Amino acid sequence: MRKMSNSNKTEDKTPEANVTLSKMMMYSAIQQPEPLAEVGNLAVNWREWKSAFEYYLIASGKDVAPDREKCALFLHVVGKFGREMLEEMExxxxxxxxxxxxxxxxxxFCDPARNINFERHxxxxLYQKDDTFDKYLSSLKSKSKTCEFGNLRSSLILSK
Known part of the structure; x- marks a missing residue:
């Protein structure tokens, strides 16, 4: 029988195992989103965090993981503030x-139903006031997202 040295142990692995190991190393380099921010508008913070987390799941290959694993990852990444909210939800x-x-x-919990009439009001x-045009346009675009204008959105914000 031939005894293998420690340096040849990687040669024992199947090609599938090597691919899996390289994927794990690649995915571990992907930075997870920051925890959900406590300061500011919770609804806006939640929408931005949720979007970042969904991209993170896809980029890390965890979007196909079992629910239990995704939930654990979610609760880890959302941070202390998010876990405290979870306790309130019972x-x-x-x-x-x-x-x-x-x-x-x-x-x-974070982004309850909005009053569309109020959002549109x-x-x-919104008025330009002392803002630059670009800043005002950005404000209009941002605010219009919660108004549910649908196809009218682009015609209500004329930027050209």
Whole structure:
């Protein structure tokens, strides 16, 4: 029998194992999103954080992971503030390990239903004041996102 040295141990691995190992090393270099911010508008913070987390799941290859694993990753990345919100929600264990349910509960908690009439009123009351045109245009575009204008959005914000 031939004894293998420690330096040849990597040669024992199957090609699939080597690919998996290289993927894991590549994915570990992807930076996770910052924890959910406590300061500022919770709804805006949540929408931005959720979007970043969904991109992170895809980029890290975890979008196809089992729900339980995605939920654990979610609760780790969302940070202390997010986990404190989870305690306020009083979810069952089954709800905490179902990724779609967990995401839905957080969305409803952080970004409750909006009053569309009020959102549109605020949009139409925006004025340029002392802002540059670019800053004003950015404000209009940002505010219009919550107004549910649909196809009218681009015609209500004329930038050219």
């Amino acid at each position: 979810l069952s264990y089954e709800q905490k390990i179902n990724f779609d349910v967990l995401l839905d509960k957080f969305s409803k 605020v949009f139409f009351e």
